[in-house]
Amino acid sequence: MSIRHTNRCATGVDDGWFAVSHFGQSICDAILKLAASEFGLCLSPGHQSAFVTGARYQWADVCVDFGSRREETQLTATMLLHASKRRMPWQESNPRGEKSLWAPSPQVVEFVCLGRTASPWPAASRVPAAAAVSPELSGSGVPGRLWLWGAGWAAATVQAPCPQPRQSRGRWQRMTMQEVWAAGLSDEERPGTSGRKPAPALEFRNGTDALPSPPKTVAITEVCGAKRVGYFGPAQFYIALKLIAAAQSGFPVRIESIKNELPLPRFMALKNDSEVRYGTPAELHGVKFQVPHATLEKNSYKRTDEGDKQEPKSPPMSPICSPPASPSTYQRIPLSYGYGKSRSGLEQQHGAPYEVRHSTHQQDGPSSGNYGAKPAHCSTLNRSLSAEREQQDSSAHYSDDPWRITEEQRDYYINQFRSLQPDLNSFISGSVAKNFFTKSKLPIPELSHIWELSDVDCDGALTLPEFCAAFHLVVARKNGYQLPETLPETLLPEYLQAASLKPMRDCALFDSYSESLPGGQQTRDFSRTEKVTAEEVPDNSALLQDAKKDDKQALKVSTALKTIPKEFQHLTVKTAAQESNALKARPRSRSYSSTSIEDAMKKGEEPPTPPPRPQKSHSRASSLDLNRVFQQNTQAVRSGWLPPPPPALPPRPPVSQTEQVSEVELHPQMNRPPSQAEENSSAKKEVVLAQPPSKPARRKLRTEAQGLETPELSPTINVTSSLPAVKPHLPVQKQSSKQKRAIQTAIRKNKEANAVLARLNSELQQQLKEVHKERIALETQLEQLRPVTVL
Amino acid sequence: QNYPLYIRSVPTENELKFHYTVHTSLDVVDEKISAMGKALVDQRELYLGLLYPTEDYKVYGYVTNSKVKFVMVVDSSNTALRDNEIRSMFRKLHNSYTDIMCNPFYNPGDCIHSRAFDNMVNSMMMQVC
Numbered sequence: 001m002s003i004r005h006t007n008r009c010a011t012g013v014d015d016g017w018f019a020v021s022h023f024g025q026s027i028c029d030a031i032l033k034l035a036a037s038e039f040g041l042c043l044s045p046g047h048q049s050a051f052v053t054g055a056r057y058q059w060a061d062v063c064v065d066f067g068s069r070r071e072e073t074q075l076t077a078t079m080l081l082h083a084s085k086r087r088m089p090w091q092e093s094n095p096r097g098e099k100s101l102w103a104p105s106p107q108v109v110e111f112v113c114l115g116r117t118a119s120p121w122p123a124a125s126r127v128p129a130a131a132a133v134s135p136e137l138s139g140s141g142v143p144g145r146l147w148l149w150g151a152g153w154a155a156a157t158v159q160a161p162c163p164q165p166r167q168s169r170g171r172w173q174r175m176t177m178q179e180v181w182a183a184g185l186s187d188e189e190r191p192g193t194s195g196r197k198p199a200p201a202l203e204f205r206n207g208t209d210a211l212p213s214p215p216k217t218v219a220i221t222e223v224c225g226a227k228r229v230g231y232f233g234p235a236q237f238y239i240a241l242k243l244i245a246a247a248q249s250g251f252p253v254r255i256e257s258i259k260n261e262l263p264l265p266r267f268m269a270l271k272n273d274s275e276v277r278y279g280t281p282a283e284l285h286g287v288k289f290q291v292p293h294a295t296l297e298k299n300s301y302k303r304t305d306e307g308d309k310q311e312p313k314s315p316p317m318s319p320i321c322s323p324p325a326s327p328s329t330y331q332r333i334p335l336s337y338g339y340g341k342s343r344s345g346l347e348q349q350h351g352a353p354y355e356v357r358h359s360t361h362q363q364d365g366p367s368s369g370n371y372g373a374k375p376a377h378c379s380t381l382n383r384s385l386s387a388e389r390e391q392q393d394s395s396a397h398y399s400d401d402p403w404r405i406t407e408e409q410r411d412y413y414i415n416q417f418r419s420l421q422p423d424l425n426s427f428i429s430g431s432v433a434k435n436f437f438t439k440s441k442l443p444i445p446e447l448s449h450i451w452e453l454s455d456v457d458c459d460g461a462l463t464l465p466e467f468c469a470a471f472h473l474v475v476a477r478k479n480g481y482q483l484p485e486t487l488p489e490t491l492l493p494e495y496l497q498a499a500s501l502k503p504m505r506d507c508a509l510f511d512s513y514s515e516s517l518p519g520g521q522q523t524r525d526f527s528r529t530e531k532v533t534a535e536e537v538p539d540n541s542a543l544l545q546d547a548k549k550d551d552k553q554a555l556k557v558s559t560a561l562k563t564i565p566k567e568f569q570h571l572t573v574k575t576a577a578q579e580s581n582a583l584k585a586r587p588r589s590r591s592y593s594s595t596s597i598e599d600a601m602k603k604g605e606e607p608p609t610p611p612p613r614p615q616k617s618h619s620r621a622s623s624l625d626l627n628r629v630f631q632q633n634t635q636a637v638r639s640g641w642l643p644p645p646p647p648a649l650p651p652r653p654p655v656s657q658t659e660q661v662s663e664v665e666l667h668p669q670m671n672r673p674p675s676q677a678e679e680n681s682s683a684k685k686e687v688v689l690a691q692p693p694s695k696p697a698r699r700k701l702r703t704e705a706q707g708l709e710t711p712e713l714s715p716t717i718n719v720t721s722s723l724p725a726v727k728p729h730l731p732v733q734k735q736s737s738k739q740k741r742a743i744q745t746a747i748r749k750n751k752e753a754n755a756v757l758a759r760l761n762s763e764l765q766q767q768l769k770e771v772h773k774e775r776i777a778l779e780t781q782l783e784q785l786r787p788v789t790v791l
Numbered sequence: 792q793n794y795p796l797y798i799r800s801v802p803t804e805n806e807l808k809f810h811y812t813v814h815t816s817l818d819v820v821d822e823k824i825s826a827m828g829k830a831l832v833d834q835r836e837l838y839l840g841l842l843y844p845t846e847d848y849k850v851y852g853y854v855t856n857s858k859v860k861f862v863m864v865v866d867s868s869n870t871a872l873r874d875n876e877i878r879s880m881f882r883k884l885h886n887s888y889t890d891i892m893c894n895p896f897y898n899p900g901d902c903i904h905s906r907a908f909d910n911m912v913n914s915m916m917m918q919v920c
Contacts, residue, residue: 431895433895434896448897448904449906451894452894
């Protein structure tokens with residue numbers, strides 16, 4: 001593996017860091033040669049030793065101390081610059097015909113240059129910041145990433161803009177390597193030789209394709225104040241970049257033009273097509289730490305009037321994640337650098353093979369994580385974040401909420417879910433999920449807590465939204481975020497479902513049992529309840545629902561309960577389907593809300609068919625309908641069909657007559673067989689009112705089997721010869737055949753209902769007997785005991 | 792083995808006394824379990840009721856189907872606590888315990904470190920005290 005090599009400079013000044021390079025010896029040599037040739041300097045052997053020999057690693061990190069050895073630092077910077085130049089575009093062989101210094105794709109090169117606070121130079125110690133460049137290429141095509149640290153400076157994570165034209169993912173903090181190096185170099189400018197400084201800077205700027213012409217760059221340099229100040233401070237740097245963008249957009253090079261909404265400056269893009277690969281932490285020597293120096297930020301904030309100036313500084317504050325550096329590296333960082341204390345806590349990176357898998361995710365995770373963490377640290381950051389948010393794409397790539405899942409993340413999570421469980425609507429079982437998340441190398445208690453948070457319904461399995469939430473929490477934790485005590489709102493399954501399955505959700509909630517996920521979840525509740533009932537666990541005492549569960553399941557339960565009355569008839573059918581869908585069996589017989597659902601179901605199911613009918617029969621409309629039927633029906637006499645006559649009952653003859661007139665318009669639905677039966681039953685109701693006491697007995701059962709009464713009714717009605725009976729005869733006759741059929745079906749149905757109820761009756765009778773027996777037994781016991789207690 | 796998976800007391804003074812009480816009450820629990828020979832699983836049997844009233848506190852017991860025992864020690868001066876409330880508290884505990892079991896990262900027999908469980912227990916105890 002790579003060998004890290006750090007040296008404190010021996011100048012006696014507290015200079016800090018030395019370069020660590022992972023370049024292979026050949027690379028180092030090449031660099032040195034180039035540099036030497038460029039600057040005509042001789043390299044001291046001591047300096048050379050700074051570069052570590054070894055195998056050619058895919059990761060190259062260079063930490064350069066800009067402070068102590070000016071020549072060397074400048075040299076190193078130049079070397080790196082040249083090296084980077086060689087690398088851009090990524091080619092197997094550079095223009096000079098030399099072998100590529102780096103292994104070809106996939107490669108990530110990071111140059112981390114540490115800035116320093118103190119510098120022996122008389123000029124203001126504006127060492128540019130440590131610039132970490134990692135022209136990495138992720139699959140999404142986001143090229144290199146560049147971090148700028150300033151010891152005491154606001155860091156600016158910069159990123160080269162996408163090679164694709166104007167895919168403005170980036171924001172103002174994105175720069176290419178050249179820019180950084182330019183900045184770096186420019187800062188090393190000796191105060192006296194200002195002429196020299198801009199030259200390399202501008203040279204590099206000109207090295208990029210789309211930059212404005214040299215005169216313009218000079219002008220830019222002037223405008224941004226670098227010339228005046230003598231170096232490119234961060235403010236100047238940013239202004240310069242803005243000006244470049246302005247110039248590229250055609251605006252005049254003025255300070256005012258910065259205030260416009262400018263697109264990102266176009267620099268020569270890194271045509272890296274290599275994939276991001278993060279080796280193990282040991283390979284990474286990026287000494288990445290950022291310095292959210294609040295004071296300096298404020299300074300720069302004051303210095304720069306434009307609000308968006310802050311953007312370059314704020315987001316890059318925590319380029320922690322990618323690539324993760326080993327903790328040991330961090331420990332070597334001297335505290336004199338005054339690193340953000342808060343950040344140190346975040347540098348608990350676990351280099352994870354986990355991260356190897358997802359490059360895109362890494363892009364998003366860190367960014368969202370980083371940006372989200374800012375507000376916690378600095379108020380200016382807050383402002384800048386809000387400013388930056390305004391310039392965000394709708395993709396919410398840099399949402400300020402670390403707990404919000406971006407689209408890329410979501411897609412990634414969904415892919416991962418698929419790899420574990422192809423059916424997106426189904427669940428991942430606990431053991432599978434456990435193995436998966438254990439790979440993240442988080443400690444088990446934390447994973448346990450993450451599970452607790454994300455498994456909202458506590459069933460030991462993860463649905464897709466739960467899985468996304470869990471994954472996101474893992475990612476956040478790996479990026480250094482503390483796990484929350486409760487699940488953030490944006491990670492709730494309902495929220496995630498709404499976000500991801502919005503079109504499906506709407507129909508799912510209202511369809512009885514669609515295959516969509518929310519429906520699936522609802523039906524999971526149902527299946528749970530079904531299982532409970534199926535298993536007939538005696539543990540039926542209404543278990544109080546925990547408040548916690550209430551919150552989590554309120555939505556589900558309420559929707560479940562809502563749909564129950566609508567569609568309980570479908571329950572039995574769907575249960576089977578749901579059970580087949582369920583990945584794992586639900587051994588638990590817990591019924592939190594299910595008890596109530598159960599009861600509702602049971603009650604609903606007891607009178608399976610009768611309920612619709614009796615209801616209608618009770619309504620006045622039925623009687624009206626009946627009358628109307630008679631009205632509509634011709635005066636066909638139905639001798640055999642006396643049920644119609646009874647509806648036009650003695651108790652209500654006047655009413656029915658008046659109603660007859662009005663009903664015709666009111667009720668378009670007539671002549672339905674059920675309505676016929678209903679009419680019969682409603683008629684019966686009326687009959688009961690006036691009829692002899694034999695009827696009242698039937699009246700009790702009316703709610704359940706009103707139709708039952710109808711056959712019995714007819715004979716009795718035959719007996720009664722009421723006045724109104726005459727009337728209905730006439731209208732009925734015409735449609736006698738239709739009604740015959742209708743009544744026949746009604747009779748059949750009534751018979752079935754009758755049978756069911758009879759069975760029910762017998763069962764209840766039996767239960768009653770048993771209960772009686774128990775009661776007797778208890779009473780005897782009591783009596784036996786009584787004399788005892790008295791004594 | 793009968794080692795405690797989770798123990799919490801409010802207020803925290805005399806904590807050891809409660810620990811001791813709980814431990815001794817395990818004997819009573821075992822005795823009750825062995826007395827119930829039925830294989831029926833009924834919640835009524837899970838709830839063991841008042842194990843024994845001692846001095847100025849009462850001890851209630853509850854055992855789950857997996858022979859995990861919950862023991863609750865309540866101050867006798869707290870006469871407002873009815874049996875039903877005790878039952879409901881045990882039910883809540885049981886539910887929370889089941890939730891913990893659902894967590895694949897939890898191995899049965901481990902000490903319980905779940906924050907959700909802690910919160911639930913705390914809230915319950917606050918409610919009573």
